[in-house]
Amino acid sequence: MSVEFRLPDLGEGIHEGEIVEVLVSVGDRVLDGQPVMVIETDKATTEVPAPVSGVVKEIRVKPGEVVKVGAVLMTFEAEGRAVAAAPPEKDVSREKAGGLEAPPGGGETRPAVTASKEPPAAAPSTRRLARELGIDLRQVAPSGPGGRVTPEDVRRHAELQGRKPAAPSPQAAVAEEEAPVARTAAPEAAPAPSPAGEPLGACDPHGAIERVPLRSVRRATAKHLARAWAEIPHVSHQDVADITELDAFRRKHKAEIREAGGALNMIVFVLKAAVAALKAFPGFNASIDPEREEIVFKRYYNIGVAVDTDRGLIVPVIRDVDRKSVRELAVELLDVAERTRRGKAEREEMTGGTFTLTNIGALGGTAFTPIINHPQSAILGMGQARLQPVVRGDLERHEIVPRLLLPLIVAFDHRIVDGADAARFLGMIIEALENPEELLLVI
Structure with a gap:
């Protein structure tokens, strides 16, 4: 089944994002929840996970392109039935755990752990957290929608195994004198529009220039x-x-x-x-x-x-x-x-x-x-x-x-x-x- 993957809603007030990196190529086989590209908005840099398991059939965007919510990013030849794309999770370093997901309600019944050879459905940040804690996701009981493993599931499993979260980053030891500071400047007048297609670094009558898009x-x-x-x-x-x-x-x-x-x-x-x-x-x-x-x-x-x-x-x-x-x-x-x-x-x-x-x-x-x-x-x-x-x-x-x-x-x-x-x-x-x-x- 061919599935179009569109840019999902990135949150309140965010209508577009810039493609920073495409992590897959046409013909690659991906798993549901696997990161396929990185998008940057005015709020954060975000890994966008695949909505299905399957093969990348077509990639319609490239790095540096600004795309609107709802635009088609790529298509997949899906394995089995397609599922709706979940909103992406914020992650700029792709090395440490992202934000927390809401824990399940007290009355929910937790699905049994399966011994499938395929990795279970989980967001990129959840997979990273599991790697940091040395947890096999296939051994974690999922509680998220559609059988997804959440960060809370991983932490709960780690506690049962007697393992502790990874140590905080060295940046947390910031000196107390260091305070958040801002660069503040009044907006400058916008430059006059240039002829379409003018190459980067072209010269104008006053000297060499370089054009850098606002991103x-x-x-x-x-x-x-x-x-x-x-x-x-x-x-x-x-x-x-x-x-x-x-x-x-x-x-x-x-x-x-x-x-x-x-x-x-x-x-x-x-x-x-x-x-x-x-x-x-x-x-x-x-x-x-x-x-x-x-x-x-x-x-x-x-x-x-x-x-x-x-x-x-x-x-x-x-x-x-x-x-x-x-x-x-x-x-x-x-x-x-x-x-x-x-x-x-x-x-x-x-x-x-x-x-x-x-x-x-x-x-x-x-x-x-x-x-x-x-x-x-x-x-x-x-x-x-x-x-x-x-x-x-x-x-x-x-x-x-x-x-x-x-x-x-x-x-x-x-x-x-x-x-x-x-x-x-x-x-x-x-x-x-x-x-x-x-x-x-x-x-």
Whole structure:
């Protein structure tokens, strides 16, 4: 039976992907669930598994091509009855385990283990996990739909065998001072279109050029930021916070947070200070509904934290920041930032943000102007904290003392809030950061 394999739904808001690599050739025999190609979207790099066991009959795409959801990728001469293609799982390294699948319900009956010579149905990440744990998938009782083996099945089997998961990657031991940082720049004007078919590296009247297509994360970023810049009337307000005492508190407790698996960097404290200000000034935790001409105030606090990766700027979302302690945030932030850099963060972790925090401080500079993450109404930027001389007192009696100052800038949607609101909003954040005891009451 000939089966057309179409690009499945890649998740909410994702309509296309770029073919990174085709892993099979025409005439190759593949098994159901075997990776056949790698696709990159603005969210992640994904292995796409074969929907059936059979022989590759035709390949209709090639690396570098951008394809829409529903487009035919390849055809198979299937062995037996074809099954629907399952959504692909995210995997950038193709070496370590991917995301978890939901465990089966308590009332389900688990199928018996079979002794078939053919590998059982399982997603690529599940197969990798089994290899890491030294588990034979044919010995694992499947609980997934259609008799598929899930990661939970493999872990449960490993526990029964007395085996432990693989050790975490060395990247998990990131120094506590390292914080997720973002490269932020206003969108540049688009170049004028060139004649079709102009070869790469051709010369124009001014000199040699090279043309590089916008792809995956960079392409999505360009569209997203251009829309935000065009639709939102941006206004910025800037100030500095004296974090001398707060930094002393951070240094005092960073070792115990490290033991808990987190990193106590300044972003953690800014998150807690920001969420208190968002509750006091709800216009910064809102969005515009232009169709109904309404302001939508969010009564939950999911803050995106911009992370600088080798694929571009990616913004995972920390959910319910107001309900989490400093310790919990320090652990979660380090984990999600590390997984985002490795392309391991789940798609769901990139959605649902109500406000964004971006930190350029680790790269230097005194100030910058962040672009609001549409459709949010505001974004808070952090500059580099520097030890600077500060004058205390008045003209008659004063002293000059060294203080650690943190530049902060808030960009906001002027349709929703005004400059005076921004000054009060940022002032509340600064007051919390400058008074660690007060900040601890907030957290």
